[in-house]
Amino acid sequence: MIEIIRAAKHFLPFLGVTLLKMWHDLWYSSTIKRGQKENLAELMVANHTLEKGLTMPKRKLGFGYPKVRGIIDRCRKYIKDYTPNHIEIQCSIDILQQYYNLHIDNRFELPDDIVKGIQEVLKSKLYDTKLCYETTKSEFFAPTDNFKDFALSRHSVRWYSDEKVPDETIINAIHLAQTAPSACNRQEIKVYVIATDEKKTEVLKLQRGHTGWGHQADKILLITADMGHWQCENRTSAFLDAGIFTMNLLYAIHYYGICACTLNAHLSIKKQKQLRSIVGYSESEIPAVFISIGNAPEKFMITGSQRVEYQIIHQII
Ligand SMILES: Cc1cc2nc3c(=O)[nH]c(=O)nc-3n(C[C@H](O)[C@H](O)[C@H](O)COP(=O)(O)O)c2cc1C
Structure with missing residues (x-):
């Protein structure tokens, strides 16, 4: 009973603070905001899921087409709207290149749109980033x-x-x-x-x-x-x-x-x-x-x- 009274006393101030905090976190999250920073942040996450695919123990060729297409599209758009000179973009380019080379080396034919997309974004490569390695x-x-x-x-x-x-x-x-x-x-x-x-x-x-x-x-x-x-x-x-x-x-x-x-x-x-x-x-x-x-x-x-x-x-x- 004492615990219920204590909880009730704290409930309203706690609710107020929590709602304000929730509003702040919602408003500034990438769920709502879609600027340059959020695009780069999302690209880094997408890059990471593709590089995880490159390091899988039982990796099959021809994996992750939707992911690859997503990274190509995001890169294209970002390069067009802003600049390729961001580490997140350079990182995407390197991971796409590593993905492409893996398939070429193993004589695996990738869909045409993916090949063209990778070749297009590769033109914006400015410097090397850290690749997956054995x-x-x-x-x-x-x-x-x-x-x-x-x-x-x-x-x-x-x-x-x-x-x-x-x-x-x-x-x-x-x-x-x-x-x-x-x-x-x-x-x-x-x-x-x-x-x-x-x-x-x-x-x-x-x-x-x-x-x-x-x-x-x-x-x-x-x-x-x-x-x-x-x-x-x-x-x-x-x-x-x-x-x-x-x-x-x-x-x-x-x-x-x-x-x-x-x-x-x-x-x-x-x-x-x-x-x-x-x-x-x-x-x-x-x-x-x-x-x-x-x-x-x-x-x-x-x-x-x-x-x-x-x-x-x-x-x-
Ligand atoms: C809170 C947290 C959650 C994570 N969740 C996952 C996950 O669900 N799957 C996964 O493969 N890696 C996960 N990671 C690992 C990160 O991808 C990894 O730490 C990050 O890419 C940096 O690489 P490093 O740990 O090799 O330095 C997580 C890392 C953190 C800190």
Whole structure:
């Protein structure tokens, strides 16, 4: 009863703040705004889905035509309306070229409109960006004693061997990731290691973003944040803590020589309920993100995941 009275007292101010915040996030999102910035942002995402296709373990030729056509159209329009001199455009051009070369090298005939489209946008190439590449287990986990090289060597890996990751290794990584800071040392982040094949399959059914490779993962980690550590007005900070912990965990996993890829947890309410019944976390926890993990095969492909220029993401004021 006391809890209901407390909730009622906080409900109206909370609703007001939440509605304002929702309006801000809706208004400034790319769902509503369609300017230069939003077009480039969407292109980067489209580029990434195509480059993921280029690095798939069981890649078939002739994949992703709608995606390729979409990137060509967006590039054409952007180059016509603005300029090709943006890293997102140059990145599209390189990924399209890599896609084209792969098919030419394997004597696979692409549809005419795609060939013409790629040849057309290729004329706007100004400089090289980072392409998808093949690496080996020993190159990927080459020992280093400095953080810069270590950070540069971590990449999402979507290609795993059949070898199991020992529970002990993953527990060690979670322990190391506890060095992550959290707001006022709340430490509200939890990790669920989904290890049985049955539960892994059930969880993966709820996630979209692992097509063609996720089933190979040895384990799926689920990161949650417990809202019981937060006042309702500051609840978004729980996601911030989850993000910081996740990055630390990704580094820890890399340090222990395990491959990983973060997977979004954009789940509908219905899917969140299903996830909770599969994993069994408490009602006060919210799922923040998944991480697929597995051992590295001897050789595998990595996406380029080109970053934007560091100059545009900072400002000294
Ligand atoms: C919150 C978050 C969600 C992500 N979701 C997915 C996903 O669903 N599928 C996927 O293949 N990669 C996913 N990724 C991985 C990103 O694509 C990857 O981190 C990004 O391209 C940068 O590449 P890097 O990790 O190799 O540096 C996600 C990453 C983050 C941080």
